Amino acid sequence: GAGVSQSPRYKVAKRGQDVALRCDPISGHVSLFWYQQALGQGPEFLTYFQNEAQLDKSGLPSDRFFAERPEGSVSTLKIQRTQQEDSAVYLCASSLGTAGVYNEQFFGPGTRLTVL
Amino acid sequence: EDQVTQSPEALRLQEGESSSLNCSYTVSGLRGLFWYRQDPGKGPEFLFTLYSAGEEKEKERLKATLTKKESFLHITAPKPEDSATYLCAVQAANFGNEKLTFGTGTRLTIIP
Numbered sequence: 001g002a003g004v005s006q007s008p009r010y011k012v013a014k015r016g017q018d019v020a021l022r023c024d025p026i027s028g029h030v031s032l033f034w035y036q037q038a039l040g041q042g043p044e045f046l047t048y049f050q051n052e053a054q055l056d057k058s059g060l061p062s063d064r065f066f067a068e069r070p071e072g073s074v075s076t077l078k079i080q081r082t083q084q085e086d087s088a089v090y091l092c093a094s095s096l097g098t099a100g101v102y103n104e105q106f107f108g109p110g111t112r113l114t115v116l
Numbered sequence: 117e118d119q120v121t122q123s124p125e126a127l128r129l130q131e132g133e134s135s136s137l138n139c140s141y142t143v144s145g146l147r148g149l150f151w152y153r154q155d156p157g158k159g160p161e162f163l164f165t166l167y168s169a170g171e172e173k174e175k176e177r178l179k180a181t182l183t184k185k186e187s188f189l190h191i192t193a194p195k196p197e198d199s200a201t202y203l204c205a206v207q208a209a210n211f212g213n214e215k216l217t218f219g220t221g222t223r224l225t226i227i228p
Contacts, residue, residue: 004159031214042120042203042218043160056215091159095214103148103207105216107159 002026004108006092012114013082021077021111025094032075033105034067035091043091049075082115089113118143118208122219129194130227137189137222139204147209149187150216151180154201163202194226 005024013019025032031050035043036059045059051072060067064082069075079086089112093105121140129135141149148167152160164173166182173180177198179190189202201223205216 033215035216040220042205042220043216045215045217048214050214055212059215093159103214104150104162104165106162107152109157109159 004092004094004106006090006108006111008111009109010112010114012116014116015083016081018078018080019082019113021079021090021113023075023077023092023108025073025075025092026096026106029094029096029106031095031097031103031105032069033093033095034075034077035093035107036061037089037091037110039088046077046090079113082113084115087113087115118206118217120204120206120217120219122202122204122222124222125220126223126225128225128227129191131195132193134190134192134194136191137202137224139187139189139219140185141187141204141206142185143206143208143217145209147207147213149182150205150207151187151189152203152205154203154221160203191224194224196226196228199224199226 007022033048034046037043047067048056049069064080066078089110091110093107095105119142123138148165151163154160164180169184171182177192181188201221203221205218
């Protein structure tokens with residue numbers, strides 16, 4: 001079946017612009033995660049949804065970052081007033097079950113954001 | 117705070133030369149330890165989950181093992197197509213926690 005998809009794959013923004021990144025999880029997956037990956041580093045957790053509820057947003061670096069999943073499927077990560085330090089690959093992952101069950105996370109290809 | 121340290125940062129092997137990658141971790145209570153493979157320009161690809169010390173899992177030329185402090189990814193007779201960055205991650209057993217904490221990865225190159 002189809003895996004996690006993300007769009008756009010590449011985004012170039014001028015400093016100060018707002019951007020929106022989309023994630024389509026695997027069909028039927030309850031949990032959805034956003035991670036940020038800087039060059040040469042491992043992914044770092046940003047936020048987590050269970051269905052439409054945002055249960056953990058402890059990794060969001062500032063109030064310029066906002067995520068939503070209004071119908072419990074597609075999710076959007078929005079970054080307002082982008083800064084150069086926001087340049088990174090943004091990864092989305094989904095997993096099948098509720099907390100503690102079937103908790104393998106499957107990742108999408110990522111969106112590479114470059115802020116000029 | 118949960119921490120994951122992977123070594124070495126980079127490893128170059130001749131085709132057929134077996135070796136091991138190390139993942140050391142500290143976590144308040146381990147729910148699971150995960151290994152992923154990441155190719156350039158792609159998202160991490162799930163390989164294994166290990167849940168308790170002593171557990172082992174195998175897939176083709178890869179075998180993952182787990183102790184209370186570290187995990188090893190053993191690569192037997194690797195081929196050039198095994199070249200990738202291998203990421204280790206832990207998931208803590210805290211109530212309500214679902215996030216993964218990743219190491220920085222080991223970049224593996226297999227030379228034909």
